[in-house]
Each structure stands twice: as C-alpha cells, then as structure tokens.
Amino acid sequence: MTARDRMDVDPPYDYPLYKSTVFRAPKQPLLRVAPHPIETAGPVFPKSFAKESAADLTTWGKSAPLGEKMILAGRVTDEDGSPIRDSLIELWQCNASGRYAHPVDQHDAPLDPNFLGQGKVLTDGNGEYRFVTVKPGAYPWRNHPWAWRPAHIHLSLFGNAYAQRLITQLFFPGDPLLPIDPIFNSVPDEAARQRMVCTLDLEKGIEEVALGYRFDIVLRGPQATPMGA
Amino acid sequence: MTIRTPSQTIGPFFHVGLKWEGGEKVAFQSSGKSIVLTGRVYDGAGNAITDALIESWQADPEGKAPGAGSAASAPGYSRAATDGEGRYRIETLMPGVCSGANGEKYAPQIHVTIFARGLLKALRTRVLLAEAGSLGGDPLAKAAGPRVGTLIAKQDAKDASLWEWDVRMQGTDETAFLEI
Numbered sequence: 001m002t003a004r005d006r007m008d009v010d011p012p013y014d015y016p017l018y019k020s021t022v023f024r025a026p027k028q029p030l031l032r033v034a035p036h037p038i039e040t041a042g043p044v045f046p047k048s049f050a051k052e053s054a055a056d057l058t059t060w061g062k063s064a065p066l067g068e069k070m071i072l073a074g075r076v077t078d079e080d081g082s083p084i085r086d087s088l089i090e091l092w093q094c095n096a097s098g099r100y101a102h103p104v105d106q107h108d109a110p111l112d113p114n115f116l117g118q119g120k121v122l123t124d125g126n127g128e129y130r131f132v133t134v135k136p137g138a139y140p141w142r143n144h145p146w147a148w149r150p151a152h153i154h155l156s157l158f159g160n161a162y163a164q165r166l167i168t169q170l171f172f173p174g175d176p177l178l179p180i181d182p183i184f185n186s187v188p189d190e191a192a193r194q195r196m197v198c199t200l201d202l203e204k205g206i207e208e209v210a211l212g213y214r215f216d217i218v219l220r221g222p223q224a225t226p227m228g229a
Numbered sequence: 230m231t232i233r234t235p236s237q238t239i240g241p242f243f244h245v246g247l248k249w250e251g252g253e254k255v256a257f258q259s260s261g262k263s264i265v266l267t268g269r270v271y272d273g274a275g276n277a278i279t280d281a282l283i284e285s286w287q288a289d290p291e292g293k294a295p296g297a298g299s300a301a302s303a304p305g306y307s308r309a310a311t312d313g314e315g316r317y318r319i320e321t322l323m324p325g326v327c328s329g330a331n332g333e334k335y336a337p338q339i340h341v342t343i344f345a346r347g348l349l350k351a352l353r354t355r356v357l358l359a360e361a362g363s364l365g366g367d368p369l370a371k372a373a374g375p376r377v378g379t380l381i382a383k384q385d386a387k388d389a390s391l392w393e394w395d396v397r398m399q400g401t402d403e404t405a406f407l408e409i
Binding site: 022024032043081102105156162163192 | 235272276278288295298303327330333335340349373403407
C-alpha cells in the first residue's frame with residue numbers, strides 16, 4: 001500500500017464556509033517532493049513531560065469544576081492497526097458553560113475558577129490513553145448568523161513519526177449542532193466525520209461518578225509520502 | 230484498512246493547552262553552532278497572523294535524527310506561538326547535512342509545521358539555512374524550482390547566528406508548502 005492508496009480524509013485548506021480560511025488557505029498546490037531522511041523519525045518526549053496528574057483536569061482547582069464529569073479513554077493506532085506507544089497527547093477545551101480560560105475568549109459565559117481545560121498524557125505500551133475531565137459546553141462564534149460550535153474537545157497527537165503529527169477535534173454523539181457546524185462538515189466523507197465522534201461507553205466511566213466516552217484515534221502510517229507513487 | 234482520524238483546525242484558543250515553557254529553545258544531546266530562526270507569518274491580505282503555532286523538527290548538528298534525550302523536552306523539536314506582530318522565534322543549533330537513501334545530500338534545513346485558526350490542516354514545509362548559490366545539489370531546492378526563494382532563510386549581515394524567514398499564506402511570493 002502506498003500513501004496514494006489511502007483515502008484522503010482531511011478537509012481542504014480552501015473551505016469558504018469557514019470564513020477564517022479565506023485569507024489563510026494557500027492558493028498554490030502543495031509541492032510533492034522526496035521525503036527528507038528524518039521525516040520517518042519524530043520527537044521523543046521524556047516520561048516527565050506528561051506528569052500523571054496532568055491526565056485529570058478536575059483536580060486542578062480547590063474544588064471540583066462545574067459540569068458533567070466524564071472519562072475520555074481510547075486507543076491510538078496507525079491505519080494498519082499498530083499501536084502508537086509512549087506518544088504524547090495534549091488536550092484543551094472550554095468549560096461546561098462554553099468558555100475557554102483564554103484572554104481572547106470574550107463569550108459572556110462564566111469562567112470556572114476550578115477548571116483550566118488543559119491536559120497531557122503519554123499513551124501506554126498498548127497505545128491506550130485516559131483523561132478525566134468535564135463535558136465542554138457549546139458556544140457561539142461569529143462565523144455566520146446564529147453560529148454555535150457543537151461541544152468539542154481539541155486533541156493534539158505526535159504519533160511516533162514527524163509525518164504522523166495530527167491536531168483534531170472530538171465531538172459528542174447525537175449533538176444537534178453537528179449538521180450545521182462548518183468545521184466538522186469540512187471533512188468531506190461521512191465515515192471520516194464519524195471518526196471524530198466519540199461513543200458513550202459507560203463501563204469506561206466510574207459508576208455514580210463519571211460518564212465514560214470512548215474515542216479511538218487512527219493516525220496515518222509513519223512512512224512519508226513516496227515520490228511518483 | 231481503517232479510516233484515519235481527520236485533521237481539524239487548532240482554533241484561536243490553543244494557548245490554553247499547548248503552551249510549552251521554553252518551547253522555543255531546542256534541546257540536543259550534542260553541541261553545535263547556536264542559531265536563531267525568526268520571522269513573521271502573513272495572511273493573504275498582508276496582515277500578520279498573531280495566532281499561529283509554529284513547530285520545528287530538525288537533524289542534530291551531525292545530520293542525524295535526534296532520539297530520546299535527558300532534557301525535559303523532546304530533542305530536536307520546538308514549539309512557538311506567534312506574538313502580537315505575527316513573529317515567531319526559535320533558538321536552536323545549526324542542523325547538519327543529511328544524506329538520503331541514494332546518497333543525495335540535503336543542505337542544512339529545518340522542518341516547519343504551521344497550525345492556525347483558518348487552517349483546517351497543518352501546513353508543512355522546510356526552511357533552508359544556506360545561501361542560494363550553494364543549494365545546487367539539494368533535492369528540495371531542485372524540486373521547488375522557481376519557488377525556492379520562499380524557503381531560503383536570510384542570514385543577518387551583522388549577526389551570523391541570526392536567520393530571518395517569513396511565511397506568506399497567499400500572494401505572488403506565497404511560501405511553497407509541501408505534501409508529506
């Protein structure tokens with residue numbers, strides 16, 4: 001299998017329904033060049049980079065944050081099914097009211113002094129990961145009239161090779177805002193869009209404490225795009 | 230074959246989760262020549278992009294891929310957000326010359342990944358740290374053809390450790406971005 005045989009699941013750069021793309025999407029086609037020798041390698045983070053406490057976003061403050069407590073857990077593999085081991089995942093999100101702990105976010109919803117909305121983990125030897133957090137709220141944005149982002153969690157992954165680097169967003173099943181969100185719908189293929197929707201998995205949760213959601217993540221293979229394939 | 234997880238934009242609030250203390254300083258296991266790579270990122274209207282995240286990956290001074298290290302971060306890798314003027318700054322060591330599988334020689338170059346609001350997937354490219362006249366054998370320079378100038382960093386006339394490289398998303402001098 002070559003990189004060319006893979007389905008291109010990613011959104012296009014030029015997607016005018018998401019207005020910020022208009023002046024930022026490159027106009028020229030990407031150059032196809034031979035891979036550089038270090039592209040199949042990638043950064044190796046020390047274990048200390050993601051302390052165990054960084055996997056739990058609910059213990060950061062003096063008391064528990066507001067909102068629906070949830071466990072987010074899953075497995076990271078490449079598209080051939082191989083686990084992505086010992087690899088950094090970073091997570092950020094707004095609070096249960098739909099407000100980010102970020103100075104640029106001026107949405108008139110309350111900040112939660114007990115919720116910062118940032119987490120980090122390294123996957124284990126089987127590619128598994130687990131975060132404890134609260135379900136983020138929806139929030140309005142100015143892309144178009146009546147625009148609201150569906151509840152989502154941002155995830156940043158490194159894989160085990162430079163070419164595998166991915167930043168994506170996780171969405172929740174049954175969210176009525178999904179069909180009208182231009183960012184979610186920038187992914188052209190329906191099955192690929194569903195890859196970004198987590199599934200309710202009660203047994204991943206903690207009984208009488210937290211809901212469980214499963215979110216498996218599939219990265220491309222570590223090989224760089226071959227020339228002329 | 231399993232369907233990959235698609236890319237989505239980093240959005241405007243990534244600083245919440247992606248800030249690395251000292252992330253602009255690249256760690257290495259070996260020593261070498263200290264350099265600073267800096268520049269500004271512009272959109273198609275000529276405005277500075279003040280909410281981009283720039284990451285870099287490079288060979289060590291011997292031209293090898295950095296592996297695990299004893300530093301607090303990943304050797305060879307950096308992360309820096311652009312500031313209020315759209316400027317990024319990376320403090321690193323001059324990467325060595327790399328050899329390809331067929332013996333081809335790559336001039337010193339740094340892999341760059343750009344994330345920003347309005348980019349539904351990352352932009353990838355490489356910046357060349359060499360004079361245009363010395364790039365004849367470099368496979369990237371050859372492939373970029375007339376657009377190679379957008380990938381060459383300019384060495385400061387007074388401070389030889391300082392390299393300036395701007396990124397333009399659109400326009401006549403749009404940066405050559407790479408498929409990887």
